[in-house]
Amino acid sequence: MDDALLSIDALRLALPSGARLLDGVSLRLERGRILGVVGESGSGKSLTGLSVLGLQPRGRLEGKLAFEGQDLLGFGPGDWRRFRGRRAAIIFQDPMTAFLPVRRIGAQIAEQIRLHSLCSRREAETRVIALLSRMGVPAPREAARRFPHELSGGLRQRAMIAMALSCDPDLVIADEPTTALDVTVQAQILMLLREIGARRAGVMLITHDMGVVAQICTDIAVLYAGVVVESGPAEAVLRTPWHPYTRALLRAIPPMDGARPDRLPTIEGTPPAPEARPPGCVFAPRCPERRAACAFRPALRRHEDRSVACVLYP
Amino acid sequence: MPPPVTPPPTIPLLQAHSLSKSFALGRRRVWGEKRFLTAVDDVSLSLGAGDSLALVGESGCGKSTLGRLLMGFDAPDRGRVMFEGQDLARLRAGEKRRLRARVQMVFQDSGSSFNPRRSIGATLAEPYRIHGRAWSRAAIEALLEQVGLSASLYERHPVALSGGQRQRLNIARALALSPRLVVADEPVSALDVSVQAQIVNLLRRLQSELGLASVFISHDLAVVRQIADRMAVMYLGSLVEEGETLATLARPLHPYTRALVEAVPRPGRALVAPLEGDVPDAVSPPGGCRFHTRCPVARPLCAQERPKLETMGQERKVACHFPLV
Known part of the structure; x- marks a missing residue:
């Protein structure tokens, strides 16, 4: 085995x-x-x-x-x-194409959390902000409300990693x-x-x-x-x-x-x-x-x- | 064909005097203020015949824009570019065309820089045709062999080539008219390591065999070290450091250069705590020293006064109030 x-x-x-x-x-x-x-x-x-x-x-x-x-x-x-x-989760090279361009970053991460665990919208939101801040995203509350194109490449990649880690894979x-x-x-x-x-x-x-x-x-x-x-x-x-x-x-x-x-x-x-x-x-x-x-x-x-x-x- | 004019030795091949270039971005609101992005901010450089210089910096630092200004593709807002003592902005059309033959460019994306329907032979004949010069199949086959491609590729098309071979073809086309200066924008960054080494060797061999002056635009310091004798580091449009490559990489004077060097991952060295944050928005760069917001050794003066690029020691220049010594 x-x-x-x-x-x-x-x-x-x-x-x-x-x-x-x-x-x-x-x-x-x-x-x-x-x-x-x-x-x-x-x-x-x-x-x-x-x-x-x-x-x-x-x-x-x-x-x-x-x-x-x-x-x-x-x-x-x-x-x-x-x-x-x-x-298991995957982080891609280009987070610009991995995120949906028309939805806010925070909503996309929250969706993934709610898909895999039973929790309220508010709980999911709190977890998103905690995750973003753990990834070293400055002002995580504001960042969660941004669209993917509004973030720099480095921040987008952090958001991508936050999404990958959202369900503790x-x-x-x-x-x-x-x-x-x-x-x-x-x-x-x-x-x-x-x-x-x-x-x-x-x-x-x-x-x-x-x-x-x-x-x-x-x-x-x-x-x-x-x-x-x-x-x-x-x-x-x-x-x-x-x-x-x-x-x-x-x-x-x-x-x-x-x-x-x-x-x-x-x-x-x-x-x-x-x-x-x-x-x-x-x-x-x-x-x-x-x-x-x-x-x-x-x-x-x-x-x-x-x-x-x-x-x-x- | 007129014989190439050799300038007197005192005039450098290429000189850039306080070049600036900004781009209009449009307004945020209809009646809002027009915004400008300063891509290149008061940059001066000089390059002798046969010299090799690398422009180094992170994306958005203005290194490609500077390359385009040096080529005369874009006109600077302020300052001037002198090639063999002639001001690029004052050339008449015919003179500009003759200049084109002496300054050539190699781009990063070799896949999109060829006409897919034109054979390799015809692709390499094009520069001769455009400049009204005589050419022969033998000359083009010699050109192919000079860059390490087989002469038998003459009738084939660029699609038949691998990425490394396409970059060789790109270089061959740039060399067709025996230029004195080649500007190469990220010539190897799209290539795999083993192919990259072949192209780096080729570029170095051509530099010494042909006495070619070259400007390399690159973000890869290991490649720069292998390929360029001098390097200039850019941050938010300005030069922060310039000097001999090996000395600059071994002992950087500017904190930004040091951060770049330390961030290169390499065996046997621990990961050093990187710079905080991202490069600031070039539309509204910080006052004082542009780097002070991320600088690990910034002091109050740095936020107030912008340091000038000043000579320090042997052939080195740095724009910092408190250079590392």
């Missing part, structure tokens, strides 16, 4: 066209931890997050997707309605929550996410920014072309990456300290399209360590607290 908050094993998602968008995603998230799911665009990191809420595009979803041991793949519409919002999925924000505002939002993680909920942070992972995540899962190629405690993986892709990705980031290199190390080529993924290791065509054994897809193997899918680590 798996006691993880969220446990995903060999998850695959294929579209009717045959494109395999997810091709072997395995990860675990415990309560009180922040898992960074990193990868480049098209790697399937957002789809993984959406699949946990049953919001993935129509297609064939296979593998194991379990929340506190409960199988999510067998969920019906009613199960999902009870699950989303109360047990056990799992919070944050999909690039700071990508649209300036760095000084990003730092404020990251602080908030870290507090959520500290309160016994599990946070799945989907991002392309290794710096963000290094600063607030306890664990990391690296995706490439729909496959988790490496995972483990964030500090260990970032300090000594094992998979050649993780290594190359970390080296390609321009450094903020030390000497300025003449050239940044790069990864030649581009990731394969979902309909043209190699049958063997997905990274092999671009891998500097490629060998004959890479013609077969390596399994994600566990080595103590870390996992890697590469023939170099049998």
Whole structure:
């Protein structure tokens, strides 16, 4: 029996066209931890997050997707309605499109609270204001009466997080929550996410920014072309990456300290399209360590607290 | 084709003298007061041949507007831009066209800057056609190879390219007429890390191979560090600090620059308590030092008097009453 908050094993998602968008995603998230799911665009990191809420595009979803041991793949519409919002909530990158533009922020959050718990309109309103103020929104009473477009990007993202947390979910999925924000505002939002993680909920942070992972995540899962190629405690993986892709990705980031290199190390080529993924290791065509054994897809193997899918680590 | 005029070495390639630009926003009420947003407020800059300068700041600080003023896309309300000693505002149409060949721009969104129905070869031939210059297929294929694209793409269309390849094509088009200055507005921020590294390397190689002067507009300090020798930090339309990039990032003089540097998430460093609040509304910016409302080291003087950009130490400038030392 798996006691993880969220446990995903060999998850695959294929579209009717045959494109395999997810091709072997395995990860675990415990309560009180922040898992960074990193990868480049098209790697399937957002789809993984959406699949946990049953919001993935129509297609064939296979593998194991379990929340506190409960199988999510067998969920019906009613199960999902009870699950989303109360047990698990999602924060999107762009809160402008996630809020309804013609309703006030406070009313939208209150609606969600009243949908999931029995309380009066007034009680819901009080809870909204308390939530906004906990999210560090100045003058929360006035902010609740504003329309989404009247708030700055940073405040809108805080309101979005307030809505996600309104029903005290056990799992919070944050999909690039700071990508649209300036760095000084990003730092404020990251602080908030870290507090959520500290309160016994599990946070799945989907991002392309290794710096963000290094600063607030306890664990990391690296995706490439729909496959988790490496995972483990964030500090260990970032300090000594094992998979050649993780290594190359970390080296390609321009450094903020030390000497300025003449050239940044790069990864030649581009990731394969979902309909043209190699049958063997997905990274092999671009891998500097490629060998004959890479013609077969390596399994994600566990080595103590870390996992890697590469023939170099049998 | 007239030979390129080489200015005497004493005149910088590009000089901006106290540039200001504001935009009318319309009224709140029918009889209300007309409101203005000052996007660029008294900015002076100078760039020598082959120099690289980054304009850094958060969204809405005026860095893109400043870039457009330097390109001559918009006319400043006050101040002037001199390119090779000539005032952009006083150029006649023909001269302005010749200037266009020497100053080029690279935009962030490479997806929307090409005509999808035109082949890559025709896309790159366009600058030559517009400027009445001779071109050959061989020259365009050489241009493609200079930016790391295969010459075999000549007959293909931009849709066939990936994001990174499209940005290479964007750069190739900017280089077609051998410009002396390239202004690049967020050239890599839409790209994935591994592709971003390729484009950053390309831009640096072109700077040194072609002796190209460049202005990079960017919010990403790690990219700026890799790509620009000097940087200028903007806050609410004004320059708050300017200096050599590595020195500025290692030891910022302005509290705002320090906050920007510290907010960059990176391994092995704890999350530092960030600045409070958001950037104030540029329509009604705070008096005194514009940064004093968020500044962790502000004193009473900062709310009263606006600091000027003053030289400090070696080749560094800062606009702060109490610079960090």
